[in-house]
Amino acid sequence: MALHSILVKAAWDEEAKVWVAVSQDLPGLVTEAETTEELREKLQAVILDLVELNGPPAADLAAEIPLYIMHEQVSKVRLRV
Helix, strand or coil: CCCCCEEEEEEEECCCCEEEEECCCCCCCEEEECCHHHHHHHHHHHHHHHHHHCCCCCCCCCCCCCEEEEEECCCCCCCCC
């Protein structure tokens, strides 16, 4: 597996009241948490597990790789009309 960075997209699930995170860079990466801080911590653990499960890392895999987490939350502003 050749990973040079991981892009995670996190969206707020209003009904479940959790952040849901997925990534196309690492197959199987899906997790959720109530806060973005908890999500970041969970992502660290999930990523380590998935890298191990996918077999030995590529020879050119760096000891540390950048993790980009993009948060998306939609809210509304009530206008005075």
